[in-house]
Amino acid sequence: xxxxxxxxxxCAACKFLRRKCMPGxxxxxxxxxxxxxxxxxxxxxxxxSNVTKLLNELLPHQREDAVNSLAYEAEARVRDPVYGCVGAxxxxxxxxxxxxxxxxxxxxxxxxxx
Amino acid sequence: xxxxxxxxxxCAACKFLRRKCMPGxxxxxxxxxxxxxxxxxxxxxxxxSNVTKLLNELLPHQREDAVNSLAYEAEARVRDPVYGCVGAxxxxxxxxxxxxxxxxxxxxxxxxxx
Numbered sequence: 606x607x608x609x610x611x612x613x614x615x616c617a618a619c620k621f622l623r624r625k626c627m628p629g630x631x632x633x634x635x636x637x638x639x640x641x642x643x644x645x646x647x648x649x650x651x652x653x654s655n656v657t658k659l660l661n662e663l664l665p666h667q668r669e670d671a672v673n674s675l676a677y678e679a680e681a682r683v684r685d686p687v688y689g690c691v692g693a694x695x696x697x698x699x700x701x702x703x704x705x706x707x708x709x710x711x712x713x714x715x716x717x718x719x
Numbered sequence: 720x721x722x723x724x725x726x727x728x729x730c731a732a733c734k735f736l737r738r739k740c741m742p743g744x745x746x747x748x749x750x751x752x753x754x755x756x757x758x759x760x761x762x763x764x765x766x767x768s769n770v771t772k773l774l775n776e777l778l779p780h781q782r783e784d785a786v787n788s789l790a791y792e793a794e795a796r797v798r799d800p801v802y803g804c805v806g807a808x809x810x811x812x813x814x815x816x817x818x819x820x821x822x823x824x825x826x827x828x829x830x831x832x833x
Contacts, residue, residue: 649769650765650769651764651765651766651769652765652766652768652769654766655763655764655765655766659796659800662800663800663801667800667801670801670802671800671801671802674801674802674803674805674806675803677805677808678792678803678804678805682773686773686776686777686781686785687777687781687784687785687788688784688785688788689788689789689792690792690804690805690808691788691791691792691804692788693808694791694804694807694808694811697808697811697812697814697815698811700811700815701811701814701815701818704815704818704819704822705818707822708818708821708822708825711822711825711826711829712825714829715825715828715829715832718829718832
């Protein structure tokens with residue numbers, strides 16, 4: 606699990622929200638002060654209260670993966686406000702179709718030699 | 720562009736937010752009253768004010784694609800609160816790697832017959 610390496614610094618979320626970072630802060634393990642942009646993106650796209658709600662509904666061991674996937678989505682949406690990470694999904698779906706077609710053609714060629 | 724088919728009904732967003740759906744409502748073209756779940760998901764994951772801000776920063780012709788990609792992301796996050804649509808990206812990336820490997824092997828086999 607990620608943890609704040611600067612023991613006396615508030616986590617990136619509390620710093621951004623200008624509030625005291627209390628022991629047990631739900632954001633602190635996932636938003637270290639060294640990565641301010643990670644929280645800034647998540648806050649801009651999802652909002653701090655939605656993320657708090659989501660994390661509280663998860664088991665502790667699921668929260669790091671959840672934060673990292675939220676941070677990935679948020680960064681993609683900041684970069685591409687129209688498609689966000691759905692743009693990556695469309696691209697990958699086209700790649701899969703193209704590769705499947707090429708593989709089918711190669712296998713058909715191989716059958717002729719078999 | 721999608722539009723509200725029920726002329727007298729408020730759009731799904733205004734109905735959800737219990738407010739009057741005024742002419743020129745930024746949500747109305749993309750959240751018809753027949754699809755209440757679409758707005759409910761987007762509201763739960765992104766929040767209405769974040770979506771309003773995002774749409775206002777886009778050109779009108781970009782908004783339908785933006786809403787549909789947000790609705791896709793929101794539905795994926797409701798279904799899978801830990802990975803959301805990043806789960807689909809990971810799955811597709813593995814598919815691409817697997818197909819590329821199979822294609823490389825098939826092409827190597829073909830070279831032996833060439």
